[in-house]
Amino acid sequence: MGVECRYEVAQAAYVKLALHALKHPTAAVNGLLVGRLLDSASPAVVSVVDAVPLSHQPHHLPLLPTLELALTLVEDHFAPQGFAVVGYYHANARRDDTDLPAVAKRVGDHIFRYFPRAAVLLLDNQKLEKVIKGDSRDPVVQLYSRDSSKSWRQAGSDGSSQLTLKEPSTNVVLADHVTTKKWQQIIDFDDHLDDISKDWLNPSLLG
Amino acid sequence: MAATTAISTATAAAEEARLLRLEEQAEHGGGGAWEYLSLARRLRARRPAPVLRLGLSLLNDASARSRLASEQWTLYEQVAVAAMDCQRVDVAKDCIGVLSKQFPGSTRVGRLEALLFEAKGDWAEAERAYALILENNPFDQIAHKRKIAIAKAQGDMSVAVDYLNKYLELFMADHDAWRELAEIYVSLQMYKQAAFCYEELILAQPTIPLYHLAYAEVLYTLGGLENLQTAKKYYASTIQLTGGKNTRALFGVCLCSAAISQLTKGRNKEEDSSELQSLAAEALLKDYKQRSPSKEALIAGMLKNMKLS
Numbered sequence: 001m002g003v004e005c006r007y008e009v010a011q012a013a014y015v016k017l018a019l020h021a022l023k024h025p026t027a028a029v030n031g032l033l034v035g036r037l038l039d040s041a042s043p044a045v046v047s048v049v050d051a052v053p054l055s056h057q058p059h060h061l062p063l064l065p066t067l068e069l070a071l072t073l074v075e076d077h078f079a080p081q082g083f084a085v086v087g088y089y090h091a092n093a094r095r096d097d098t099d100l101p102a103v104a105k106r107v108g109d110h111i112f113r114y115f116p117r118a119a120v121l122l123l124d125n126q127k128l129e130k131v132i133k134g135d136s137r138d139p140v141v142q143l144y145s146r147d148s149s150k151s152w153r154q155a156g157s158d159g160s161s162q163l164t165l166k167e168p169s170t171n172v173v174l175a176d177h178v179t180t181k182k183w184q185q186i187i188d189f190d191d192h193l194d195d196i197s198k199d200w201l202n203p204s205l206l207g
Numbered sequence: 208m209a210a211t212t213a214i215s216t217a218t219a220a221a222e223e224a225r226l227l228r229l230e231e232q233a234e235h236g237g238g239g240a241w242e243y244l245s246l247a248r249r250l251r252a253r254r255p256a257p258v259l260r261l262g263l264s265l266l267n268d269a270s271a272r273s274r275l276a277s278e279q280w281t282l283y284e285q286v287a288v289a290a291m292d293c294q295r296v297d298v299a300k301d302c303i304g305v306l307s308k309q310f311p312g313s314t315r316v317g318r319l320e321a322l323l324f325e326a327k328g329d330w331a332e333a334e335r336a337y338a339l340i341l342e343n344n345p346f347d348q349i350a351h352k353r354k355i356a357i358a359k360a361q362g363d364m365s366v367a368v369d370y371l372n373k374y375l376e377l378f379m380a381d382h383d384a385w386r387e388l389a390e391i392y393v394s395l396q397m398y399k400q401a402a403f404c405y406e407e408l409i410l411a412q413p414t415i416p417l418y419h420l421a422y423a424e425v426l427y428t429l430g431g432l433e434n435l436q437t438a439k440k441y442y443a444s445t446i447q448l449t450g451g452k453n454t455r456a457l458f459g460v461c462l463c464s465a466a467i468s469q470l471t472k473g474r475n476k477e478e479d480s481s482e483l484q485s486l487a488a489e490a491l492l493k494d495y496k497q498r499s500p501s502k503e504a505l506i507a508g509m510l511k512n513m514k515l516s
Contacts, residue, residue, distance in 0.1 A: 026253070028394075059390045059421060064428040065455070065462055072509050073502075094362060102396060193455050196499040 004043035004160055007087075007119050007143055010035075011167045012206055013051040015174050018131075018140055019205075021091035021123050022183040024056040030104070031055075031188065032070060033087035034078050037117060046086055046117050047166075050078075052200055053188030058093075060190055062103040070189050070200075071110075077201070085111055087119035089141065095125045100144055105152050112146055120144040120152055121163075131171045132178050139165055140174075177206075222250060230257050240265055241275070248285055255292035262286035263298065280309060287319055291326035299323055314340060318349055330357055348378060355387075364395055382408060389421065398429045416448035416456075423459055432470050439463035443483060451490055460487040465513040488514070 013033060020029050035048040052074050055061045075085055088111055090104040100122050112118040121141040130136040143155035143163040155161040167173075177183070185205055187198045229243035240261040247258055262282055265271050272279050287302035303323060307316045321336035334357060340350045351374050358367035371388045378384060389404035405422035412418065419441045426438035442459035449456065464484040488510045495503045 059393055062393055062396060063424045065424050065459055068462060069458055073505055076508055077505055097362060196454055196495060
């Protein structure tokens with residue numbers, strides 16, 4: 001799909017994925033992106049409305065059981081609202097690691113089969129640090145999309161896909177949540193499977 | 208996460224809950240800082256920010272420190288490590304300084320000094336320091352492990368795997384090391400090798416459900432009929448060892464059954480333990496009804512679809 005496509009990330013999705021990474025500073029974390037294609041728009045726009053954090057435990061992260069369970073449950077939950085799984089996010093464990101890991105590409109490929117404009121977002125740890133200090137207005141994630149040769153390419157290198165933050169004050173809101181230590185409360189699928197009373201939808205997290 | 212049997216899993220969770228309660232209490236001026244710090248040390252919990260805060264406030268209080276008497280040195284060590292974790296190199300340096308004055312020539316302090324190099328990212332200096340320690344004591348397990356940690360920190364996974372394998376030749380019974388190796392293999396998507404590690408662990412400690420579960424998850428990921436059937440067995444043994452309380456294992460049985468029936472569609476199905484997956488599904492629904500009712504319908508829907516497929 002070499003057509004132009006814009007990815008619009010809502011505050012809820014963006015903040016949740018950043019908080020997830022902040023809660024587990026010494027581990028890699030990942031999660032699913034939920035949203036829909038706004039096909040009335042031209043060029044196409046994928047609206048990412050929410051993020052469902054998946055894992056933070058190194059011995060679970062790349063494994064299939066949690067992922068498959070989550071994909072089914074997330075799709076089932078959001079389908080009645082007209083949303084689907086539209087992408088995947090990943091944050092590497094090491095601060096200076098900016099490579100998109102194999103697991104991200106693999107999950108991305110899987111989601112692509114069901115949603116051909118799937119997006120993969122890789123958290124940039126150094127950009128996140130800047131935003132927390134109130135230093136930056138840049139998005140803390142790097143967008144990857146699949147090109148015609150089936151590889152995941154960074155957006156912006158050829159202008160065919162682009163990431164925007166839906167709400168302009170998103171980074172400010174994120175920095176605010178960090179000061180109030182909101183990251184302590186975020187729940188992912190790993191947490192849920194350890195204690196099912198914890199809700200991976202994080203319904204009251206962002207108020 | 209400590210490896211525990213079914214009974215002591217409850218204890219471990221209770222202890223972790225107690226740790227968090229003490230942390231909350233101490234952080235809000237309710238006292239009990241020393242109790243919290245001791246428990247954190249015993250549980251080897253990694254909570255650097257509160258440990259640093261509460262530990263420092265104790266150390267900076269001369270009368271509190273003198274009350275600790277000889278235990279203050281352990282506190283200095285604990286605070287030094289927490290400080291390094293929080294990138295407070297200055298605090299760590301001070302603590303280590305105090306310790307090296309108190310215990311000149313100590314290997315334990317030497318290890319902290321090497322760790323400080325790590326915290327600063329001075330990998331070469333850190334490696335030199337550990338090499339020195341190992342020269343005097345070639346069986347210093349901690350120094351060996353730090354070498355592996357340094358490789359990991361630099362993203363040198365194949366070096367880390369190499370060191371870890373060599374370490375395990377020396378210290379075959381170090382279960383934590385086997386788990387670490389399994390984890391690294393999983394992160395490299397080398398699932399067969401990860402499976403081997405879990406097999407070693409299950410052989411060594413067959414009643415630890417954690418190993419059965421981890422093995423099952425890797426086998427499921429490897430896929431293929433045989434692996435799925437074996438995975439199902441190990442999810443089942445996990446259920447048995449945890450008194451049916453482990454959610455992942457209960458889901459695992461269902462996932463395996465669904466995947467197996469997909470692969471054997473049209474073939475002669477074995478007189479399989481179809482009872483097992485019904486029981487697992489039932490147990491899951493009961494638990495969700497009780498502890499997570501908002502998700503009950505979602506789970507019920509998914510389980511229903513799995514049985515049909």
